[in-house]
Amino acid sequence: MNMPTSLSAANVPHPCRGMSTRIMQGVFAAAVLFACAAHAAGWKDSREVGDIFRHAGVHGTFVLYDVSAQTFTGHDRKRAETRFIPASTFKIPNTLIGLATGAVKSVDEVLPYGGAPQPFKSWEKDMGLREAIVISNVPIYQELARRIGLERMKDYVSRLDYGNREIGSAVDTFWLAGPLKISAVEQTRFLAKLALGELPFPKDIQGAVREIIRLEQGTNWKFYGKTGLGNVAGVGVGWWVGWVQRDDRVYAFALNMDVRSESDVGKRVELGKASLKALGLP
Known part of the structure; x- marks a missing residue:
């Protein structure tokens, strides 16, 4: 300050x-x-979550936002408040904006991937957002961003108050290479609003996005999430963000961590689930 x-x-x-x-x-x-x-009264360090990260030998953060109590619990508050590129976690707002602007009519409208060779064969296929978000298909979401256009994208990212709200001049790479950045704490606030239908979008659009990122559900709970993986100037960052809805309460979470090797990639969800369990969820 x-x-x-x-x-x-x-x-x-x-x-x-x-x-x-x-x-x-x-x-x-x-x-x-x-x-x-x-x-400061709204943040509580969790020794249990800290032990999970230390035992795994991972430098990262995890934050859980209890929306009803307006409190944050987690590990490494400084990092939780530090902004990083959102990478593929931006597919969540990208979907919202694409639907709101009419760039796509629904999450099932098929978009072209462009025909160029991709890092994964599963990306070399035209598909809708419902399928693309599950496999984190980058070229499909780049096509969506180009259809939205730079000016409309800037406007909606600003309306969402998403991270630093800076998208630069390249409409199809700003969430992968910058300048857009967001912190783990900011991710949880954004996701809590989506979970409650409180974002500045029609309710049906928010509902459609919630549907395609739902991972699991049980008798009295639902579990939503999205991974992200990016690299800027040789420094890798991995994300796993989402929320748990249990009865009438929402708990938004965000994990980010340094990714130094391919073996670290799988630790995002592994550490995130362990952290949620340590905090009594789902």
Whole structure:
């Protein structure tokens, strides 16, 4: 937080005008400390989750947002508040924006992958978003982004208050190579709104997106999630984000971690599920 080193009496509105600078600094400092304390009260470190990451030898963070209680529980708060490229977790807002702008009529409208060779054979096929999001098909979602267009994409990313809201000038790579970045804490806030249908989109569109990222469900719970994997300047980051809905309560979660080798890729979901279990979910 940026704090001024002094407060000029000329800048203090009546009736505070005339109070000494030292007094005003004291008032300001007290207010800042109160605000910071209130913010900190919403975060609880979990030793159990920390042990999971340490035992796995992974540098990363996990955060669980209890929407009803408005509290965060997790491991490595500093990293949880640090922004990284969203990678394929952006397929969630990309789907929302694509449906809202009419770039696609439904999650089942077939999009072309373009015909070029892909890293995975499963990507070398025209398909709808329902299928594409499950296998994290990059060329299909790049086609969707191009149909949305740069200006509309900028507008909707800003409306969503998604991360740093910066998409640059390349409409089909900004979530993979930057400049768009988002923190784990911001991911949970965004996902909580989607879970509750509180994003600035029609309810049916939010419902359609929830449907295609639902992973499992039981008698009184539903489980949603999406992975992401990116690399910028040789530094890999892996994501797993989503939420658990149990009865009438929503718990949004986000994990991100350094990915140093191919063997780390599978640890995203493994560590995420272990962390959820340690915190009593699902």
